[in-house]
Amino acid sequence: MDGNSPQSGFIDKLSDVVVTFVCWFYFIFAFLTFFSFFYVVVFCFFKNREQAFQYLDHLFFKGFLSLLRALAPRQKWEIDQEIRNIHGSIIVCNHLSYLDPLILISLLPRQKTIVKTKFFHAPVFGWLIKNSGYLPASTEGAHAQRMIEHVETMGGFLESGGNLFVFPEGTRNSNGRLGKFYKGVFKIGRMHRCPIHVLSLCNTDKLFTPGKFFFTTRIFNTISMKKLGCIKPASTQELTTATVLEREVRQIFEKAGSCRGEAQ
Numbered sequence: 691m692d693g694n695s696p697q698s699g700f701i702d703k704l705s706d707v708v709v710t711f712v713c714w715f716y717f718i719f720a721f722l723t724f725f726s727f728f729y730v731v732v733f734c735f736f737k738n739r740e741q742a743f744q745y746l747d748h749l750f751f752k753g754f755l756s757l758l759r760a761l762a763p764r765q766k767w768e769i770d771q772e773i774r775n776i777h778g779s780i781i782v783c784n785h786l787s788y789l790d791p792l793i794l795i796s797l798l799p800r801q802k803t804i805v806k807t808k809f810f811h812a813p814v815f816g817w818l819i820k821n822s823g824y825l826p827a828s829t830e831g832a833h834a835q836r837m838i839e840h841v842e843t844m845g846g847f848l849e850s851g852g853n854l855f856v857f858p859e860g861t862r863n864s865n866g867r868l869g870k871f872y873k874g875v876f877k878i879g880r881m882h883r884c885p886i887h888v889l890s891l892c893n894t895d896k897l898f899t900p901g902k903f904f905f906t907t908r909i910f911n912t913i914s915m916k917k918l919g920c921i922k923p924a925s926t927q928e929l930t931t932a933t934v935l936e937r938e939v940r941q942i943f944e945k946a947g948s949c950r951g952e953a954q
Contacts, residue, residue, distance in 0.1 A: 701908070706908065709905050710903065713757055725749075743818070743822040744823065748796060748800075751793075755793065761907070765907070765913060766911065767914075768916075769914070770917050778851050778884060780848075781853055782887070783856075786862055786895040794855045798855070800850075802852065825841075829874075848884045868943055876939070879932070880935055887919075888919050888939055889918065892912070
């Protein structure tokens with residue numbers, strides 16, 4: 691069948707619609723009918739509520755992405771297995787799509803990240819991210835104290851094996867060039883002297899394009915996540931400013947080059 695024929699185009703659009711609605715059906719109803727019970731149990735009876743919430747987040751998004759992969763077989767996934775073994779570290783990664791944080795949560799059983807402040811005010815979702823120990827992006831107003839508390843306790847979280855993952859550009863990047871980095875994560879890295887792992891994520895925006903509601907399921911695409919490098923604790927002891935850490939991370943990204951335009 692001609693890939694450009696009207697019939698082929700209809701099938702492509704139908705696939706996109708069906709896959710999108712099946713995945714979001716899981717997203718909503720798996721939470722309401724199954725996961726919500728465990729979140730409530732954890733909230734009421736678990737002493738280490740934060741860690742348990744993070745593990746439930748991990749299982750929930752692992753199921754979501756497993757379903758998406760099964761329903762969109764033309765999307766090839768290449769995830770560096772070493773990423774699953776990262777612990778007690780800060781992870782910085784480029785950002786292309788809303789799928790990016792979901793992928794990292796699905797790979798890391800214990801994780802924190804920085805979330806847009808407006809989501810803390812959302813019904814249910816705000817309750818989830820607060821109890822998962824995620825950090826607000828804003829350091830002003832009512833969220834200032836919350837951010838201070840999280841930063842102060844971050845050392846214990848990292849020492850116990852948790853990971854903080856951050857997209858240092860602060861937003862999705864549509865042109866493949868590195869934007870300005872926010873220094874907050876590098877200040878945390880300097881304060882706690884933990885390893886900083888640098889990851890490269892490619893082509894999630896081709897599956898879930900910013901500004902579009904439907905997944906693009908019928909194109910042949912390779913989504914990859916690779917570890918580019920790591921700044922070790924031994925070297926961070928010699929670093930005196932967050933600016934130096936930022937520069938080293940940027941150099942790792944620039945040395946690896948852009949993933950955009952890779953052969954599919």
